[in-house]
Amino acid sequence: MIRLKDVAKKANVSPATASLALNDNELVNDKTKARVKKVAKEMNYIPDARAKALKTKETKIIGLVIPEIDNPFFSEIAKEIKTVAKKNGYNIIYCGVESKEDELDYITLFRGMQVDGAIFASSVSTSDLNIDLIKELADNFIPVVFIDRLLDAGDRIDSVNSDLERAAFIAAEHLYNLGHRKIAFAGKENEFRMTGYLKVLKKYNLNYDNQYLFKNILSFEDGYKLGKKIADQLETKRPTAILSHNDEVAIGLVQSLVSSGISVPEKISICGIDNIRLSHFYNPALTTVDIPNKKMARKAIKLLLSKIKNKNESAARHIKFDVSLIERETTQKVGLNI
Amino acid sequence: MIRLKDVAKKANVSPATASLALNDNELVNDKTKARVKKVAKEMNYIPDARAKALKTKETKIIGLVIPEIDNPFFSEIAKEIKTVAKKNGYNIIYCGVESKEDELDYITLFRGMQVDGAIFASSVSTSDLNIDLIKELADNFIPVVFIDRLLDAGDRIDSVNSDLERAAFIAAEHLYNLGHRKIAFAGKENEFRMTGYLKVLKKYNLNYDNQYLFKNILSFEDGYKLGKKIADQLETKRPTAILSHNDEVAIGLVQSLVSSGISVPEKISICGIDNIRLSHFYNPALTTVDIPNKKMARKAIKLLLSKIKNKNESAARHIKFDVSLIERETTQKVGLNI
DNA sequence: TACCTCTTTTAAATCGATTTAAGTTTGATT
C-alpha cells in the first residue's frame, strides 16, 4: 500500500507538507502543491480512510438500512437517496435487513465505523424493538433519520412518512363509493393501513366479523396464494373488492384471480397502495394510491445532511407527505358486467 | 464516545489489559477478564472500527458491487452472499451502481476503507472499462471475485459465471424445434446471449438481415415497449417467437402483447432467461432457462472467503455453472391454435 | 550586514486500539 510518506518522499517534502498540499491548504506554495499532487496521482495514492477518519472524525459515509425484499418502492427510495448523497460528497452503504438481528448488527457496525449519519427505511417488525439502540446512535452523535418507518421516532430522530392511514382510507372509501359492500383487506396487522381500512368499515357500518381481513399478506407471492384461496371459495362468499397492502400484493392477487378465471375488475375489484412504476404498465393497469416515495427520499437525505452539518440542530422534525388516489382499470362499479 | 481507556479506568486496569481481556487473550486472568467485559458491557462500549482496522489490518467488511436495477435475479444473489458472509463474521456493504463512474467511486472507497474483499456482480457496461482499476485493487491485496460479470477476469481475479451462451443457444434451439422460423432476439448487443442466439441461426441457416434483432432491451419496461412496437406490425412481419435477455424483458413482452390482443403463446412464443421466482407464478407461466444464481452466489462468497484467509493462494479460479431449459406455458408449436 | 517580516516547510502530538517487550506480583521451593 502506498502511504502518504511514500508520496512525500518522492515529492521531496515532509509528510506534513504532503498532507497539506493534497488538502489544498493555502499554507503550501502553489508549485509545491502541484508537484505533490502530480506525484500522488502518478503513484495512484489513495489516502487510508481509516487513518483519515480517525483523525478528522469524518467518514463521509452514510448508512442506509432498508428491508431486503424485492420491492421497487424501496429501491426507488434507495436510488434517490444515493443520488443526492453523492452530489454532496457522501457515499451510501446499503444494508439490507430481514430481521431485527440483522438490523442490530448494522447499528453496531455504524457505531463502530462511526458513520456520519444513518437512514432507517421502514421497519422489519411491527414492534420496533431496536428503537432504543437507534436512539443510542443518535446519542452518540450519529444523526439519524427515519423514512417510512411508521413508529414513534421521538424527539431525537427526524422522520419522513406518508399518510398511510389516509391512503388506506381513501382507497377503501373509493371501493365503497363504487358500490362495494364486501370489501376485503390483505395486509399487515396493527398497521396504519389496516386502521384506515377499519375506519371506513366503521364509517359505513360494515361489519364482517373479520371474515374479509387477511393478515400477513405482504409480497407478490402472498397475494398470489391468497388469490387462489379466494378463488376456491363459493362466489357468494367472496369479497367483491380487495384493498391490498401494496402494489406487489395487488398484482399477485390480480395475477392469480385472473388465472383462476375470475376476471378483474368485472368479478372482483382490486386496489393497491404505492403506485410503483409497474402498476401503470400492468394489464389491467392497477388502481392504487400514490405514495410520493422519491420526494420522501429526497426530504430524508436532505434532513440528514443538514443535521450532519449542524449537529446540535433544534428538535427533531416529523414530516408527513400527502397521498392521492390513482384510479385505473382494476376497480369498477360492483356488479357491472361490461 | 466511550473509549477503551474509559473502560480500562472504570475496571481499574490499563488500556493494554482491557484490550487483551476483551479479545479473550489467555495472558489475562479470568477474573480480570470477566470484570473488564462486564464493565465494557455496562458502558455499552463498542470498539472504534477505524482504529482497530488501522492496527489489525482487518475491517471484517466485504464490498458487494451490484447493478442498481430492480431485478430479483440480483437481489437473490445479494441476499445469499450476505447470509454466508455473516455466518463467517463478515459484514456486507452493498453498492448499487448505475454507471462506470459509480463503480469507480466504489472502487476508490474500497481501497480507502481497505475492505477485506470485494465482489463485483455483473457489469454496467459491455466494455469493462474499470477492469484495470479493479485489478489494481487485487494488486493492493484486496481479494476480488467476479460473479456474472462476463468479461475476462484475468489470472488475478476469481470468477463465477453461468454458461449464458449455452442458455441462449438451448432456448433458441427449443424455439426452432417447436417449428418457429421467425425467431427474434431482444437483448444486449455483443453479449454471450446474443452470440448463442446467432449460433442457432447459423446452425439452421436462418437469415433475417437482423430484422428480428432488437438491441438494448434489458428491463421490463423495454420489453413492454418493444411488445407494443411488434404489435403494431403486420402479422406477416412479426416474429413467431422471441427469445429475451432475461425474464423481466420476457414478462414485459407478454404483458404488452397480450394487452394488444396478441395471445401468448398462441400467436407468439416467448422465452426468458434467468428463472426468477416470478416466472413460475406468472400467468402464463414463463418458459425460461434456469440460471443457478444462488449456487453461484454461494460459490462466489466462498471463493472470496478462502482468498481472504489465504491471500497468496494459487492462480485465479474461473467457474462456470451449467444451465437448463424450463419449459412452461409461454412457448408452443408454431401455428398451433388450440 | 543585521534585523525584521512574511512565506513556506516541518517536527511532533494526536486520534483509539493492538501488541510486544519489559516490568511487577504471586507463590512455591529450598
Added chain:
DNA sequence: AATCAAACTTAAATCGATTTAAAAGAGGTA
C-alpha cells in the same frame, strides 16, 4: 528469607493521516 519461575499487568511503540506550533527560508529595508 532468598531465589526463581510462572502468572499477570502495563508502558510504549505502532498503524497512517492531520494539524499546530515552531523552525527555516526568502526578501526587503536601513
